[in-house]
Amino acid sequence: MSRSTRLLRLLQAMRGRRQPVTAAQLAEALEVSERTIYRDIADLAAQGAPIDGEAGVGYILRPGLFLPPLMLSEDEVEAIMLGLRYVDQRGDDLLQAAASVALTKISAVVSPQAQARMISPLSLPGPPRTFPQNAMPLEELRKAIRDRVRLDILYGDEQERRTERIVWPVQLCFLDQARVLCAWCELRQDFRTFRTDRIVKTTRLDRYPAQRADLVRRLRPHLDKLGDWRTSPDGN
Incomplete structure (x- = not known):
C-alpha cells in the first residue's frame, strides 16, 4: 500500500x-x-x-481536529485555494494567520501534482476590501460566541446615535463591505445584525439559556428575509 x-x-x-x-x-x-x-x-x-x-x-x-493525508482532485484543490485566499483578503488578523497555517499543513500532505495546482490556481477572489477599524478585537466576540455568553453592548448606528443592547452572540459574518455580529437581541426579541466596527463597548454577562446550534438553525431563515443585509447590515 x-x-x-x-x-x-x-x-x-x-x-x-x-x-x-x-x-x-x-x-x-x-x-x-x-x-x-x-x-x-x-x-x-x-x-x-x-x-x-x-x-x-x-x-x-486524543480528540481533536486533525487533517489526515489526503488525495484531492484538481477541482477540490481549486476550491480550497479560493476559500483560503478569500479568508486571507477578508478575514481579520487571526483568520488570516490561520489560513496561512492551514495552507502550509495541506501543502505538506497532498500529492506533488496538487501542490503544483496550489501554487498556480485557476481562480482568484476579487480585489481585497479595506474594512473599517473595530473598536475591539474580534476575538472577544468569538470567545463570547464559543462560551454562549450574553453581551451588554454599546452600539452606534450610521447617524452616530448610540443604544445599549443585551444580545446573545451567535455568529460572525465576513461581508464584502463590513464584518457583522449576528445575535439574538433581548430588546427586539428577535435576531439582529450589528456591524462590528460600530460596537463601541462590550461587557460580558452570564451564559444565555439557549443552545447555540438551535439559534444558528433559527438565524438562517431570518437572514434570508432581510434582503440586502449583506451590503448594509445594521442593528435596529
Missing part, C-alpha cells in the same frame, strides 16, 4: 479507542513491521496529530 494510505489506515486503527494500543497490535493490523509503526507515528505527530503514548506502553489518539 502507499504511504498515504498506510498513514490513513493507522489513524483509523487508533481512532475511537479508549485504551492505548501497542505498536505490535498496530503492526499486526496493518501488516507492517513495528519499526514502520514507530516511524509513521512520529511522522503523524510531527504533522500535528494529537497522539499520546510511547514505545513499549502504547498509543492513543
